[in-house]
Amino acid sequence: MSYIPGQPVTAVVQRVEIHKLRQGENLILGFSIGGGIDQDPSQNPFSEDKTDKGIYVTRVSEGGPAEIAGLQIGDKIMQVNGWDMTMVTHDQARKRLTKRSEEVVRLLVTRQSLQKAVHQSMLS
């Protein structure tokens, strides 16, 4: 999953569909994100490549909509409802996830275990 500038990125992704939960005035998804092109990637504990400035899931609240949908801590979010999340600032990422007009967000996420599983199955 390392990113070489100028080269296309390929990844094995999983679709995760989260239905937002209404809490009073807000719609919440029940997880936290970290990362962004304006953030320091070396502090990211979940990324394999410490120059990866993507958006990662840093926390999934128990019983929340994200957990129910199958999102896991350490996932890297590639797309949200079709919008790219690999080259966005932290704030842009947060905004794309918390749009008030959308009740469902469809994420494309990738994780190392997925990559490994696919490799394994390809090898065998």
Place this chain on the structure above:
Amino acid sequence: MREGACKLLAACSQREQTLEATKSLLVCNSRILSYMGELQRRKEAQVLGKSGRPSDGGRLLAERSPCRGRVCISDLRIPLMWKDTEYFKNKGDLHRWAVFLLLQLGEDIQDTEMILVDRTLTDITFQNHLIFTEAGPDFRLRLELYGACLEEDGALAGAPRRLATKLSSSLGRSSGRRVRASLESAGGSASSPVLLPTPAVGGPRYHLLAHTTLTLAAVQDGFRTHDLTLASHEEHPAWLPLYGSVCCRLVAQPLCMTQPTASGSLRVQQAGERQDWARVHGVLKGTNLLCYRQPEDADAGKEPLFTIAINKDTRVQAGELDQTTGRPFTLSISNRYGEDKVTHTLQAESRGALQSWMEALWQLFFDMSQWKQCCDEIMKIETPAPRKPPQALAKQRSLYHEMAIEPLDDIAAVTDILAQREGVRLETTPPWLAMFADQPALPRPCSPASVAPARTHPPSWGRPRTFSLDAVPPDHSAEAPRLVAPLPPHRSPRSRGLGRKGSPRTWLQSPV
């Protein structure tokens, strides 16, 4: 009360107090005027009444007076229309006004709180609920907007006149004009004519900016916009750029709707059974005749047996009817519901009782015709909350100053705030922070940005920095204990920061 207000005005040192005192003075003056006028009217009526013969004609044909009601006005809002010269090209002067509304219905005068207005407001909003009792359906509620222009502190408040004139000619044209006008008018007589001479009062002067009169036609259970008649023009010292309308919620509750107007025992003919007449206790309240089983039920607030609607389309007829041969003192009430006509036949106990029931019904019909839309449904009047103390005069600060998180200018300091909030959880140093623990003194800007619970020296705060309007404080607290993954060793903190400009030092986390 007026003398008290004058004395208070003389003793005022702070500007807000002066404004409030001047306002009370103005209100008192108007009240005195109106009371004197009312006194005059009553004296005249008395004199006329003694000389002429009181007319004592047939009661039903005599003038019927409609019932009184309560009128409440609330949520007053006056939109403003600032010119672009107020924001640009005005040399940074901030023009401020103190405004309030004076409302008069009959001889009842009430005032709203005083609001300070400057160009940051788009509307003047008054939070008051004002209730006028004893209003008739022909009421006229007069609204008057008074405003006083405020000088900025230290500008020309105490300057001698010659100096002030010199200065005012070098100020901007409009502000200079205002200053000169206010200086000229400061020595003038009091703003409102009074029968007794007021002691000479200094301080701000209120001018009438706009007025309007509202009547029954304006009453509605909702917000409506009404036009204001502007009383001042641009050259006037206290001119405020009003849009020309006022929005408010004006509701009226006639007494006939809220209080029972008649009650007594009745016999009602049941549907179907001609001979069976049930005995009920009827209460005429609002647009309904409620029939309870017993008088105690009405007091206890229980549900009535049944309710007969009485509205503009109801027909009432008294006297002998075909169905009621042999039964005296009956009256019938008919309502149309779509195609059907429903008739209730009631029997009163005696001729006198029948008479009083009819009288009550006629009075109700008259009230409904007078109060018109107020009788369709009871409009809610909320009891006014206790008056809040006037807001303190806040110095106008630039928008940017208000945005900074004083006195902090560092994301680390924001975390500090979080640390104080979250308390214990942040005190455990995350394991990967140990990488930086044995660092020799890093220059200030390069310190690790995420969690730094122990600070050995107080940080030196620079100028306030603004943050993005939608920046969410980082959710570090929940993460700190969980970051167990060891940081890869190739990370060299020494190399980052100093040389590279603009490289981010944070790894923010946001909950979504």
